[in-house]
Amino acid sequence: MSDSFLEIPEPSLPEHNLLQAAGTLPELTSGFRERVVLNVHQQVRYGRWVERAWVTGNIVAACLVVLLVWNFRWTNQQTPQPQEQRQDTVQDDASTTYPTYISPGKNSDDDDAPAQPDAHGNSLPQGGPSIRRESIPEMLELNELIEKLQSRKHVLCGFLPYL
Amino acid sequence: MSLNHTTDFQANFRYCVDRLTEQPERALTEMFDLAAQRLVRFAITITGNQPDAEDALQGAFARIAFKPRLLAKANAPWPYLIRSVRNEALRIIQKRKGTGLEVAERGSGEESVASQIVHEETADIVRRMLKTLPKNQYQVVILKHWEELTFAEIAEALGLSPNTVASRYRYAMEKLQRSLEPLVR
Numbered sequence: 001m002s003d004s005f006l007e008i009p010e011p012s013l014p015e016h017n018l019l020q021a022a023g024t025l026p027e028l029t030s031g032f033r034e035r036v037v038l039n040v041h042q043q044v045r046y047g048r049w050v051e052r053a054w055v056t057g058n059i060v061a062a063c064l065v066v067l068l069v070w071n072f073r074w075t076n077q078q079t080p081q082p083q084e085q086r087q088d089t090v091q092d093d094a095s096t097t098y099p100t101y102i103s104p105g106k107n108s109d110d111d112d113a114p115a116q117p118d119a120h121g122n123s124l125p126q127g128g129p130s131i132r133r134e135s136i137p138e139m140l141e142l143n144e145l146i147e148k149l150q151s152r153k154h155v156l157c158g159f160l161p162y163l
Numbered sequence: 164m165s166l167n168h169t170t171d172f173q174a175n176f177r178y179c180v181d182r183l184t185e186q187p188e189r190a191l192t193e194m195f196d197l198a199a200q201r202l203v204r205f206a207i208t209i210t211g212n213q214p215d216a217e218d219a220l221q222g223a224f225a226r227i228a229f230k231p232r233l234l235a236k237a238n239a240p241w242p243y244l245i246r247s248v249r250n251e252a253l254r255i256i257q258k259r260k261g262t263g264l265e266v267a268e269r270g271s272g273e274e275s276v277a278s279q280i281v282h283e284e285t286a287d288i289v290r291r292m293l294k295t296l297p298k299n300q301y302q303v304v305i306l307k308h309w310e311e312l313t314f315a316e317i318a319e320a321l322g323l324s325p326n327t328v329a330s331r332y333r334y335a336m337e338k339l340q341r342s343l344e345p346l347v348r
Contacts, residue, residue, distance in 0.1 A: 015336070015343045016308060022289035023309035025200035026207065029217060033195065036221050040191045043228035050229075 169311045172197065176241055183235040191228055194244075201310060202248045208298070208305050209252040215259075219252035226251075242312060242320040249320065285346060292342045300335035303328055 179194040199220060206216030226247060227234050237243035293301055306317045314332070318325040 013340075015340050018285070018289050018343055018346060019293070019304065019308040019339070022286040022293070023204070023305075024286060026203055026213060028199060028203065029213070032217050032221075033199070036195055036199075036224055037192050039221060039225050040195070040228040041188050043225045044187045044191070044231070047229040047231075 173241065180235055180240045183231040187228060187231040191224060191231070195224060198241075198244065202245070204309065205245060205302075205305060206248050206252045208302055209249060210255060215255050216252065219248055219255055222251040222254070223247040239316055239319050241310075242316040245306070245310070245312075245320040246322065288346065289343065292339060295342070296335050296338060300331045300338075303331045304335045304339070307332055 175197055176194065179190045179197065182190040202220050202223075203213065203216045206219045207213055210216045210219060223244065227244070234240055234243055234247075293304060296304065302321065303317055306312045306320060307314075312320065314325045314328045317323075318328045321328065
C-alpha cells in the first residue's frame with residue numbers, strides 16, 4: 001500500500017490502468033449549471049436570513065427572560081411592606097383614577113380641617129360636604145375591590161393594565 | 164488520471180472550501196465547476212441514470228449552500244461532499260420507491276452509459292465489467308480508482324469502517340482481475 005510520508009506510490013497493475021482509463025467524465029445536461037448556481041444563490045440568501053432570524057429570536061427571548069426575572073424579583077421586594085404604607089399606596093393610585101375616593105387610612109378629622117393653601121397662597125376649592133366613608137357601604141365595597149385589584153397586580157408582576 | 168492532476172484538484176477544492184464562509188456563492192460556483200462532473204459520475208453509480216444523479220448533486224449543493232459551515236468545518240471536505248451526494252442519491256431512490264416509480268435498473272443505466280461511450284471500446288468493456296460487481300463493491304472501486312481516495316476517505320464517504328472498505332475492494336479486484344485478464348494480455 002502507499003505511504004504518504006515516504007511518498008511511496010501504490011502499486012499500479014495493468015488492471016488498475018484499465019479501470020482508470022475507463023473513468024471518463026459525463027457531459028452535464030445543458031442548463032444544469034445555471035439551475036444549480038441559481039439554487040445555490042437562493043439557498044445562501046435563505047440560510048443567512050434564517051441564521052439572522054435565529055440570532056434575533058434568541059436575543060429577544062433572552063431579554064424577555066431577564067425582564068421577567070427582574071420584574072418578578074422587584075415585585076417580590078415590594079410586597080412585604082407595612083400595612084399603613086400599602087394603604088397609602090392604594091390611596092395614591094386611587095386618587096389618580098377615582099377623584100372622589102378617600103383612603104381608609106386617612107384620619108376622619110382631616111376631612112373637617114380647612115383646606116391648605118397652594119404655593120401662591122390661594123385657598124384650594126372645597127368640595128361638598130365631607131363624606132364619611134365608613135358610613136357608606138358602597139365605598140367599603142369599592143375599597144375592598146381596589147385592594148383586591150392591587151394584590152392581583154402584584155401577583156401578575158405589574159402587567160395588569162391600569163383602569 | 165495522473166497524480167499531479169489529482170493533487171491540483173485537491174488543492175483547488177481546498178481553496179474553494181477555505182473561502183466558503185467568506186464568499187459562499189462564489190466558492191460554491193467554483194466548486195461546482197471543479198467537481199460537478201466527478202460527482203455526477205459517482206452519483207450515476209447509485210441512481211443508475213444521469214438525470215437523477217444531477218438532481219442528487221443539485222440537492223447536495225443546496226444543502227451545503229444553506230449551511231456552508233458544515234462543509235467548511237469538515238475534517239475531510241471532499242469525502243464529506245461525496246457523502247452528501249450519496250445521501251441525496253439514496254433519498255431520491257427512496258422517494259422513487261415511495262411514489263411507486265421504478266428505480267432505474269442496472270440494465271437501463273448500462274444503456275445510458277453505453278450510449279455516451281462511442282470511441283473507447285475497451286473502456287466500454289471495462290465499465291460493463293464494473294457494473295457486474297455488486298453495488299457496494301462497485302462504489303468502492305469507483306472511489307478508489309476514479310476519485311483516487313484512500314481507504315480511510317472512502318470509509319468516511321460511505322459511512323463504513325476502513326476494514327470493510329478494504330475487504331470489499333479486495334473482493335472486487337479479485338473478480339475484476341479474472342474478467343479483465345483477456346484485455347490485459
